[in-house]
Amino acid sequence: MNISSAIVHISPARLDEASALLSGMAGVEIHAFSPEGKMVVTLEDEDTNSAADSYVALHNLPGVLSVAMVYQYSDDDLVTEEVQA
Secondary structure (H helix, E strand, O other), rough: OOOEEEEEEEEEEEEEHHHHHHOOOOOOOEEEOOOOOEEEEEEEEOOOHHHHHHHHHHOOOEEEEEEEEEEEEEHHHHHHHHOOO
């Protein structure tokens, strides 16, 4: 399991469009945003490879100017424990 958070800077003119697309992405949750286009999101993925793919997808969204990872946590044992439970 991989959990990370990021600040996504979006063009204010495309904030609504980008918010709708982000909300539709699996494992992505929006926690806060400002009218200036700064958004705090978390991403939850199965592993670091899919997490990297998620970050690439964030960069490719319309109106996204930058994505900065703030926090990242990875624990393969957590996935194993959940499967065994």
